[in-house]
Amino acid sequence: MTYFRYPCPLCMASRRVHSQDRIKPAPQWWKAPCSHIECSLHQLAPYIGKIKSRIAGDLVERYTKSGDLVVDPFAGAGTIPLEATLRGRRAFAADISPYSRILSLAKLSPPPTLNEALKRTESALLEAESLPTPDLRTIPSWVRQFFHPDTLRETLRFAAVARQPGNEFLMACLLGILHHQRPGFLSYPSSHLVPYLRDKKYPSTQFPEMYTYRELRPRLFAKIHRTYRRFERPSSRGVTFRQSAIEHLKMPKRFNALITSPPYMNALDYGRDNRLRLWFINPDLAELKDADIAKRRKTFIDGITRLADKLEKGLTSRGYGVFVVGEEVHRSFYAHPSEVVISIITQRAPSLILRNIIADDIPDVRRTRRECRGIKTEQFLIFQHS
Numbered sequence: 155m156t157y158f159r160y161p162c163p164l165c166m167a168s169r170r171v172h173s174q175d176r177i178k179p180a181p182q183w184w185k186a187p188c189s190h191i192e193c194s195l196h197q198l199a200p201y202i203g204k205i206k207s208r209i210a211g212d213l214v215e216r217y218t219k220s221g222d223l224v225v226d227p228f229a230g231a232g233t234i235p236l237e238a239t240l241r242g243r244r245a246f247a248a249d250i251s252p253y254s255r256i257l258s259l260a261k262l263s264p265p266p267t268l269n270e271a272l273k274r275t276e277s278a279l280l281e282a283e284s285l286p287t288p289d290l291r292t293i294p295s296w297v298r299q300f301f302h303p304d305t306l307r308e309t310l311r312f313a314a315v316a317r318q319p320g321n322e323f324l325m326a327c328l329l330g331i332l333h334h335q336r337p338g339f340l341s342y343p344s345s346h347l348v349p350y351l352r353d354k355k356y357p358s359t360q361f362p363e364m365y366t367y368r369e370l371r372p373r374l375f376a377k378i379h380r381t382y383r384r385f386e387r388p389s390s391r392g393v394t395f396r397q398s399a400i401e402h403l404k405m406p407k408r409f410n411a412l413i414t415s416p417p418y419m420n421a422l423d424y425g426r427d428n429r430l431r432l433w434f435i436n437p438d439l440a441e442l443k444d445a446d447i448a449k450r451r452k453t454f455i456d457g458i459t460r461l462a463d464k465l466e467k468g469l470t471s472r473g474y475g476v477f478v479v480g481e482e483v484h485r486s487f488y489a490h491p492s493e494v495v496i497s498i499i500t501q502r503a504p505s506l507i508l509r510n511i512i513a514d515d516i517p518d519v520r521r522t523r524r525e526c527r528g529i530k531t532e533q534f535l536i537f538q539h540s
């Protein structure tokens with residue numbers, strides 16, 4: 155039994171469970187893997203909590219039409235805006251994270267052809283080679299421990315060039331090969347999604363080849379080739395990205411749809427989990443520390459409340475608002491995030507009607523770790539402007 159704090163707009167009873175018959179299962183084909191068929195831009199670099207591209211694409215198809223302006227204020231890896239632009243929609247994307255900014259801009263405005271991408275990479279590598287050799291004593295030890303010193307020097311010089319405005323695609327490619335244990339990556343053996351050294355599993359005494367210099371150039375070119383393997387060029391017409399917290403975000407005055415997955419209430423730690431990539435994006439940024447759980451829960455509720463106000467004002471008549479919400483069971487919560495979202499939208503955006511709820515299992519890799527019994531399902535809350 156799961157309880158919630160507000161009267162449930164579906165069954166109109168307080169502190170009772172949803173009537174499960176109102177929740178429809180996700181189409182079976184959503185569950186099938188799609189990494190072998192999706193546009194390879196989706197695979198530029200990993201991002202925790204990223205939605206599957208085939209689900210994002212289906213939501214865009216179902217709830218918008220060609221030419222529509224689709225808004226995603228929690229864009230993350232830019233999956234929803236990319237699927238929208240690939241399908242002839244316009245996209246307004248935003249996120250608080252600088253990593254999201256790099257990835258979204260790289261995906262939404264990549265070099266138009268493989269040749270162009272290779273040319274830009276070659277000239278950035280040349281420019282990087284002309285920079286002074288970095289003094290590694292100025293680099294924090296937690297960063298140094300991931301790399302062979304010569305690899306790190308090369309990577310730092312390239313990052314200095316990739317950080318220049320307009321070079322987001324190059325930065326995204328660099329971040330995409332920054333850490334992992336495979337030979338195509340730059341770090342010592344480490345995990346891919348979240349940066350942890352795997353020196354216990356792969357000790358240098360037994361795996362000395364994993365601790366040698368890793369040249370940047372061939373790895374970067376291989377990454378570019380992989381990125382253009384199933385390349386589809388997104389439409390650059392009407393595409394915007396804003397780096398902003400939801401509370402300060404200036405949304406377009408009118409938009410045809412909102413499709414978004416808000417940060418799970420307690421689940422993921424975007425600052426900690428991306429700390430190495432964030433450091434390369436901007437070494438001067440204080441580490442992005444996520445708030446404690448109680449504060450995060452309040453931030454989630456405040457964020458959805460602000461968004462509800464913007465939705466009420468900006469969504470066009472008959473337009474859809476789609477929220478993808480992870481269902482989390484937490485010891486100290488008695489509210490499911492989806493129920494919180496439904497309550498807030500119902501109260502703050504009375505023009506929106508809840509049409510449908512679709513439930514889908516979350517694959518193991520995307521489940522959360524901390525203090526949760528685990529996110530087991532994701533709910534797709536489909537609202538429509540009356």
Ligand SMILES: C[S@@+](CC[C@H](N)C(=O)[O-])C[C@H]1O[C@@H](n2cnc3c(N)ncnc32)[C@H](O)[C@@H]1O
Pocket residue numbers: 201202203204205206227228229230231232233234248249250251254398399400401414415416417418424457
């Ligand atoms: C579940 S993820 C979105 C994933 C995205 N749909 C994708 O496919 O990659 C939630 C996003 O919300 C962002 N976020 C967290 N707090 C935020 C805030 N206060 N304002 C704006 N964005 C925020 C995080 O940086 C994260 O990228």
